[in-house]
Amino acid sequence: MTSWLGIIRLITCLGIVILFFTGRLEMNKSAAGVALGLLSLHFWLALPTYHGFITTLMIGSVVCFFFRWRLLIYIGIGACLANLAATSYLKNVQLAFIEPRNITIVGEVSSLLNHKKPDTLFDFVTSEMRSSDIRASKTLRVRLGWSEQVNIPEMKQGERWQLQVRLRPPHGRVNSAGYDRERQYVGQGIHATGVVLSGIRLAPSQHTLSGLRQSIFDAAVDYTEGLSHRGYLLALGFGFRGALDAKDWGILRDSGLAHLMAISGLHIGLAIMLGWWSGGILRNLVGDWPYAIWLPLWLGLAIGALYAWLAGFTLPTQRALLMSMVALVLLRFRIIWPGWQILLLVFAVSLALDPLASYRAGFWLSFAAVTVIALAYAGGVRFEGHAGLGVYQRWYGKWQALILLQLSLLVLMLPVQWLWFGGFSPWAPLINLLAVPWVSVTTVPLVLAAIVFSPIEQMAMVCWQLANTALTPVLWLAQWTQGGWWTLADSQGNWVVGVVVMAVLLWMLPVRRFIGLLVTLSIVVLLWNKPLFLFSDPKAELSGRSPAADRWQVDLLDVGHGLAVLISTRNRSVLYDTGNQWPGGSIASAVIEPVLKQRGQATLDGLILSHADSDHAAGADYLEVAFDPEWKRSSDFRAGYQACIRGEQWQWHSLSFRVLWPPKQVARAANPHSCVIEVRQFSGMNEGTGVSLLLTGDIDAVSELLLARLEPGLSPDILLVPHHGSRSSSTATWLEQMGWLGNMSPKYALVSVARFNPWQLPSGEVRQRYLDKGIEWLSTAESGQVTLAIEGGEIEVVRYRQDRKAAWFRPAIPPP
Template identity: 35%
Template sequence: MGCAVVILHAHQFKEKTSALFVYGESITLQGKVTDLYQPSNQGGQFTFSVHQINGNNLPVGLKPNIQVFDSQFSGERLPPQLGEYWQLHVAMKPITGRLNDAGFDSEQYYVANGWSGKAVIDPDSADNKKIKPSNSWRLWLHQKVASQAYEYPSFSYILALGFGDRSEIKPLQWQQLRDSGLSHLMAISGLHIGLAMLIGWWIGLVGRMVCSRFSFINYDFYFLLPLLTSGLLALFYAYLAGFSIPTQRALIMGGAFLLMKATRLHWSGWQILLYSLCLILTLDPFSILQASFWLSFFAIVTIYLSLWFINRIQYSWKQKLQSILMVQIGVFIGLSVLGVLVFGGISLVSPFVNVLVIPWVSLITVPLLFISLFATALMGVFGTAEYSLITWQWVDWSLKPVLFVLESSLGAWMMLPKAGALLFLLLGLSVIFYHFRWIFPIAILWLVSLCLLVFPVTPNPKWQIEILDVGQGLAVLIHQNGKSVLYDTGINWPQGSIAQSVIIPSLMTKGIDRLDGLIISHSDADHAGGRVAIEQALSPTWKRSSERIKGDLPCVQGQTWAWESLQFEALWPPKLVDRAYNPHSCVIKISDTDFSFLLTGDIDAISEVLIARQYPNLSAQAMLVPHHGSRTSSLISFIETVKPELAIASVAKNNQWHLPSQDVVERYRKKGISWLETGDTGQITISIYDKEWSVDQKRSNQYQPWYRQIVRKGLE
């Protein structure tokens, strides 16, 4: 039965995705905007439900949701808003994300959210027009609240708590939320829907007391009133959050609880959890691809286990507080397993911050939030919305202690390698086993884990080279003896960088929080864009570049230096420059007694000719293809001088520059050289052992989920 459900959903998703590309890449869509517009420095994006493609209606059940990116709506031209129907001329794109050992996986993210593709609006097309205005009450209320609360310091959190709109949360605020362990507060999910149900229950109890004065009211109504108000308020809150997938899961679990109460059945907490889990996975099996799914259910399981572990009635306030703290510690240990695997670390203050902030937000902020929402809605209907300003000031005041805690928690995040997840898992199991006095199994558990750590199943390489999948750019990590050197840092953008999203997480999963060395080939943004982020986060001991930069060691022809057991030799450029462009790229050969690798940056043909002339005996088993495989590089004479067995190009799939050039690819292949490119393979790892070396391709050498072929349109 379960397999049939998964196959049905997978087939439906495939059909939706295929329908988007039947008419080619440049198409005209008609459909409805289904979520709030998310502005950015480059324009914005929104979720779009496609109803027509090139005038052809799509059947019910096969209308795909996509992410639409635009750069045209600014100034006086309003962007598409929630609930509006639009006709848009777009360039349809398959989802081709980066794939590394760590970092964001956009392909998984799209599938988990039910998005079948992405589209970029053609800003010059006359076909772009609004067909029907919005009648969304959620949008109307969101705009009212935004206009009233935008001046408050907690404005971004008000929108997040009220509507699930996190677009106003700034990078520093996200860091504070992460470091404090309170990120979950700003994603409307089980906790928030549960609070709405609880408040609704209290309202129902008050209503029951009022109704009890009237004898003509039926007893069943008395009984059902708290259930009705609880369910309705939860439904209202989920609507304000756009019925996001986490709120849908919470509604299902809450609905199971209310159903049990209404039918007077006696289900245990574990039964409610399992029934809800079955229903959620039946309706949306792709939920398992979301980290929030595992975090939500894992949190509930750890709460149940913690309460079971306490296993005694608490009478005094002191005992109750101890129990609350025990539950928080239990949740901390349990969620730390997933936290290390998903986020690469843990918040050191999370148990203590949550035990203070969650009750405060639950008892003070959320009730005030609901009062303010209802006040804004009612007064907005009567044209007196300004009178609800005072209630939003109350909400802002209630969040001031939370803001103080967030600011005080900055820096409390500890990055951990994935092995840290095993440590927390062992700790949690040990506590459970100890409860049953199972001392011997605890000893066996720790002994086996220690043996696996000391005596690994597979031999460790002498050193490794990782060519990270960073899209159109470059970042190469060299590892030996638990230490690392980085060559180039990838690109950056206003909200972040490759350094923050890929390089730093990749190092942290290995337990490396500091770089021995940083080498910048040249100053172009796709190679040096993440330099500042790397220097701030990883404090490299030494830095080298071909540009005159204070604090940098020179990378110029003829220099050699040793690092661990490896030899670094700089082959280019001949001298330092004030600004390093492509021809001034720092070219380095890294060698040991068994293997050598050539890092080429973005050198051009002239640079290649001069290098080959000065180093006629230059050779390397593997090399980085110059300038991402551009026609301006990779001369046959240079290839014949290096004589590599393997050539690797760092490129984005389907990039706008159409790199690598097929002519360049053929030059290498005609020489019998193996060709790999990160856009196809994902991260490429070269492991060097005694007398041999191996290559691991993230997409090819490991099991890949079926959905990757669908969203990439068979590009793998």
């Protein structure tokens, strides 16, 4: 982010706030208009449309100013700020990718790092970039990793380093479902990723705020060594999530406690309350000193700000701190605003400070949760009891209000949970009902006390141990919910919206008076099996269409370097290869599972492994447990797998599978033993007609030559390019000798390959060989997931990077 852009944002935000407080702007129009203008960045898809709309909007704002249409003027202000943010981000991304060779950068480490476990990934903010012909002062935020996994130097937040790196633009897998790394990079303001080749420390982090935060964190790491819940405690104290593994995140997701184990608005509110309480005690001690009357207010804000600083000023802490500041300043100056007005102001200011924040799930979850709480309050949920009630009645009322609030959060947060995570935890109300009060009263104060007493080792260690003990019953309870996450398919979106609408109507409208309306709407929701027009995705998945007997679909998933192909018909699927795995995760869990569950498929009909290499078969064990395939085939000997060798044939729904290679099973199938299968539409007497697909795995040139002799008439319409487009495959002999006319010429060539892979796949020579034959080249590196929908002999192609998830930050990738 350039300094001039930050100054413009700051001046704009200060101007908006000052005009709001002085009453010069209409609150509802101005804040809503600015917010709408800023959110336009989130919904514009392509750069040409984006800039054209900006120009039209600016001209329209001038016209609106002349006619005094103020709302559109505010929208124009927000849109201009959004334009500045997008343009700055794209320019920085282009600057970061100067050239593929090494460059030198100078800057500061911005990540909080654990000295007990050196991290290979860290964030770095540059102040200078140097190459052979370029030397520029530029502020970029880059995410780096050390090229060597051993002998990594110890780094600390706030230190200045000179690093020799190889940078590349932010890039990630693009599929119909699953983790979208590119979107996350935009939300975090990451301009580039790269590999560190060498580094020199220029200055330590002493005498800086970042260094102070790192030193407090280092002390906490030492004090919590050996504690069973160390990762959770560091997350609660500093917003540091590096000590939480995949199992921990699974527990937090399934129990609905993810918000509780990262510093959020709840924790900032608790810190402010502790500061207010401490300020009240001090005010009583100083007596009648006139300036002490507001001591609780300022001390509460100070402690809240300190806690937000410890958390790195994450999005939830920013929102909570801004809301608290506005509310307490209004209290200080005896100004009364309704709660929704404060929320709207903070929403607009948060977006103005960082328009790209709208690309992060935490932003929407944070504001959505506060909105639901405000709606619950407006709907009659109150925690304060009447003075005339007894102790039992007051406590009963508070617990009743807490239960209603948790149910409100579960139901009304469903759309946000569905859009960002594809599901929800039904256990969240119960777990949060018990965990939130307990953690708020015990764990968080103990964590804060441990941080305060960091200079006193014995006191700090006692507080950390007590906080660890206080977390034990919460996490024990959360573990009972493992596997309790409910996935919502795309086809269930209308149910999500219907449930939310009905819940709001039942809450707001008296049942006796509106019984007819409520019953009618309930029937409509139950019988409505089509997506709602206003809330349906105009880019709905091809698999979401009504099933037809002769329609089938091929999905080449974007799995980086590896292979995973889904073959689907009638909302059932067969998987060819599973992609790779890594410590703590796999393609099977990160890509294949989300795609299948998005379609509402809880099982696989079949699983085929082409050969035993990890980039093709590493996720088999996971999928066997998660989706329980009805049948499994492989070209090597595996327990529970049928043979996938030449001569094997079977039918599945309207498709026929014919194995062409290898001639026999082996102990461990390597590239030459890949299972090659022809898939073709099967319809009674017309078995040999229709569109055909050839799955080739990683066969090499020798296997291609032998296969060409065995199957001289083979001429598929869709060909999976062997071995990711390597020079060792796709020989001229393979392409020229096959087919009835001695020339295999499929319509489409599919290649599964990672961008920036170290093997420089696919080979440019191989790619040109296909293009010279007039074959359309479809690569996951350029197109993301590639979907081919086949019906009536026609093939419809969808490239997810260009056709389904195109966005201003995701420009078309030129071929290598």
